[in-house]
Every structure is written in C-alpha cells, then in structure tokens.
Amino acid sequence: MRLRGELLAEGYDDYGIARLVADGTLVRVRRGAYVAKADHDRLDVSGRHALRARAAVKQAKTDVVLSHVSGLPEYDAPIWRIDLDEVHLTRLDGKVGRREAGVRQHRGRVLPGDIVTRNGVRVMSGTRTALETTTLVGVEPALCVVNHLLHHGHTTLEQLAERYRSMDHWPNTLSTDIVLRLADPRIETVGESRCFYLFSRHGIPAPVPQYEVHDEDGELIGRVDFAWPDLGVFLEFDGKVKYEKPFKPGQTPSEVVIAEKRREDRIRRRTGWRCIRLTWDDLEHPERTVAMLRREVGPTRLPAAG
Numbered sequence: 528m529r530l531r532g533e534l535l536a537e538g539y540d541d542y543g544i545a546r547l548v549a550d551g552t553l554v555r556v557r558r559g560a561y562v563a564k565a566d567h568d569r570l571d572v573s574g575r576h577a578l579r580a581r582a583a584v585k586q587a588k589t590d591v592v593l594s595h596v597s598g599l600p601e602y603d604a605p606i607w608r609i610d611l612d613e614v615h616l617t618r619l620d621g622k623v624g625r626r627e628a629g630v631r632q633h634r635g636r637v638l639p640g641d642i643v644t645r646n647g648v649r650v651m652s653g654t655r656t657a658l659e660t661t662t663l664v665g666v667e668p669a670l671c672v673v674n675h676l677l678h679h680g681h682t683t684l685e686q687l688a689e690r691y692r693s694m695d696h697w698p699n700t701l702s703t704d705i706v707l708r709l710a711d712p713r714i715e716t717v718g719e720s721r722c723f724y725l726f727s728r729h730g731i732p733a734p735v736p737q738y739e740v741h742d743e744d745g746e747l748i749g750r751v752d753f754a755w756p757d758l759g760v761f762l763e764f765d766g767k768v769k770y771e772k773p774f775k776p777g778q779t780p781s782e783v784v785i786a787e788k789r790r791e792d793r794i795r796r797r798t799g800w801r802c803i804r805l806t807w808d809d810l811e812h813p814e815r816t817v818a819m820l821r822r823e824v825g826p827t828r829l830p831a832a833g
Contacts, residue, residue, distance in 0.1 A: 528578060530585060531559040557582050557614075558628055573600045576611040581648055583614045583630045591616040592642050593650040594633060595659040601645040602653060604675045605717045608668045615663075617651070638693070653681025654690050661706045662699040669706045671720040677712035684710065713737045718764040719752055721810050729817045732824055734762065740794045748797060749790045755824050761794070762803040 534544055544561070547553040554567040556575070560582035567575065577600035580593055595615035599606055617633045618624055624632035641655050651659060653676045661669040676682050687707055694700055709727055713736040714720050726733060738754035738761065741747055751761040778786075791802060803823055809816040 528556065528560060528562045528582060528585075530582070531561075534561065557586075559586060572611060573606050576600055576606075576614070579629070580614045580616075583616060584648065587616065589622070590619040591632065592619060592637075593648060594635075594656070595651075595663055598650040598656040599660070599672060601648065601650045602656065602676060602679070602681055604656075605668075605671045607671050607717050607721075609660075609664050609672075615659075635697075638690075654683075654686045657682055657687060658690060658694060658703060661703040662697060666702045666705050666709075667721060667724045669702065670709055670724050671717045673706055673710045674712070674714040674720045675717075677710060678715055684712065711736055716764070716766065718766040718805075718807065718810070722753065722762070722764055722805055725810065725813060725816065726820070729813070729820075731817070731820050732758075734824075740797055742793075742797060748793050751794060754800075758824050759798070759800045760803060760824050761798070761800050762805060763791070765804045765806045 531541075531544065535541075539547075544553070548555055548561070551564050553561040554564045556562055556567070556578045560579075562578055567578070570578065576597065580597040580600070584591055584593060593601065593615070594617035596606070596609050596611060597615040599609070612629065613626075614630045615633065616624075616630060617635050617637070619637060622634060624634045626632070641652055642649055643652050644650070650656070657673045657676045660672045664672075673687070677684065677687075684707075687710070691703060691707060694703070709723065711723070714723055715737070719736070723733075723736070725731070732755060734753035734755050736753055738751050738756070739747060740749055740751065752764050754761040794800070795802060801823070803820070805816065
C-alpha cells in the first residue's frame with residue numbers, strides 16, 4: 528500500500544494517480560491511500576478492512592493503535608455479522624476521539640500489555656480486542672470472536688476476567704458479562720459458537736464441548752462438537768468447511784465425507800448415543816431448531832440408562 532505522498536515522491540502527480548485508478552492499475556482503499564488492484568482483488572472483506580485500517584494508522588496525525596473490531600483481521604478472527612464500514616483506532620494521547628471519513632477514534636486508558644505488534648502493525652492485545660468487541664456488537668457475534676481468540680491462545684478466561692474488572696467506566700458493557708459467562712476456549716468455530724449461544728438463549732441444557740470418545744483400549748475414536756453424556760446424545764455442527772478441507776493431502780471431498788461417516792458410526796457403536804446434526808440453515812430458523820432440541824435434550828428428558 529502506498530500513500531499519495533509516497534506516489535508524488537516517486538514522480539506521479541494527482542492526474543497520473545487518477546489515471547492509474549481509472550485504468551485499473553490501482554485501487555483507492557481510502558482517501559489518499561492506494562494498493563495494486565491485483566492485490567486488492569485477492570482479499571476478502573476482512574482483508575480489505577485491514578488495508579483501510581492500516582492506511583488510517585499511517586495517515587493519523589496523532590499516535591494511534593488499531594482497536595475494537597479493526598483489530599480482528601490481525602488475529603484472523605471471524606467477522607460474522609460485524610459491521611466493518613468504519614475503522615476503529617484508539618488515541619494514545621488521552622484526548623477525546625472523533626469521527627471522520629470512515630474512521631472512528633476512541634479515547635481509552637491503555638494499560639501495560641494492552642498493545643502488541645502483529646503482522647507489523649500495532650494492535651490491541653487479544654484480551655483487550657475481545658473485550659472491546661463486546662462493546663460494539665451483539666452477544667452472538669461477540670461470542671464467536673471471543674471463543675476464537677480463546678481457542679487460538681490469544682487470551683485466557685482468567686485474563687479476560689481480570690481486565691474486565693478494570694472496565695467499570697467503559698461505555699456499552701451491558702452484554703460483556705453475558706459473553707464472558709458463555710465463552711469457552713474449547714469451542715472452535717463460528718458454527719459451534721452460534722450453537723452454544725442458541726442453547727443458552729433458549730434454555731437448552733449446556734452440553735460438553737469437544738467431547739472425546741475412546742475405545743475399549745483407551746484409544747481416541749474421535750471428538751464430537753457437543754455431548755450430553757447423561758442423556759446419551761451428541762451433536763455435530765455440519766458446516767461445509769468440514770468437507771471442503773480434506774484431512775490429508777490428496778484426499779478428495781467424497782473420501783472426507785466417507786471418513787466422517789465412519790467416525791460417527793464408530794462413536795455410535797461405542798456409546799449407543801443418538802446423534803443430532805445441525806446446519807447453517809437450522810441456525811437461521813431457531814424456533815424450529817429449538818423445538819427439535821427440546822424434544823431431544825430438553826430438561827424433561829430422562830438420563831440415559833446405565
């Protein structure tokens with residue numbers, strides 16, 4: 528990425544820069560910041576936001592750091608239902624933040640350890656990024672982010688709880704407590720986080736995430752996304768990514784599906800448990816899905832025999 532001043536120093540004028548944009552050589556990512564179109568076109572929404580955010584940092588007239596949801600791309604964190612229209616920066620001079628040209632500056636007390644460097648840019652730590660995100664987005668998307676950061680080791684439940692205690696004067700923290708009570712580092716994906724949120728919101732008994740099943744010799748057969756051992760039920764979230772990414776080099780999608788089916792069959796034979804499968808479509812129709820879950824694992828069901 529190059530700023531207007533850098534291009535001018537290379538000998539271009541504003542007319543020449545405009546020509547490069549018009550002919551598709553460059554893309555303007557924000558006012559005064561440009562990137563090669565080929566590089567820009569390879570990026571997804573998260574990557575393009577990261578470009579705008581880095582440009583805003585370079586153009587800032589005061590010392591700033593990437594913060595809130597603008598830190599998420601640097602952690603490869605999910606952005607499901609998160610608005611990335613604005614770049615979020617935190618000022619380090621203690622002055623009141625402001626909004627301008629798609630950039631929102633925040634004023635916040637920065638503690639030792641709050642700022643780290645990732646991918647060559649300063650960003651809030653995983654702990655602070657998690658907590659800041661809970662103040663900007665709803666409980667469900669925030670839970671997806673926090674679980675990702677926990678699962679990948681960018682923060683811990685203890686670090687979140689400790690830092691949360693110092694947030695008594697932060698705005699918009701009403702949902703933070705809910706997210707932290709639901710957060711679990713064992714939960715690996717957006718789909719699993721959304722399932723867990725669905726269970727909690729609708730009073731479905733909390734399952735054990737990433738439950739391991741072993742054979743008679745103690746060897747691991749496999750893990751299931753969620754299990755209710757007392758009820759003899761396990762649940763798998765059937766996201767397409769499970770089948771689109773082969774387990775081994777050269778393995779075809781059909782071989783992955785067959786391997787997954789064999790794993791599930793072994794788990795069924797070993798445990799005798801029923802299997803529930805949820806899909807993205809099920810999560811988009813919560814009333815129907817909750818009714819089914821209540822029949823299978825609701826509080827009125829008796830524990831499994833034995």
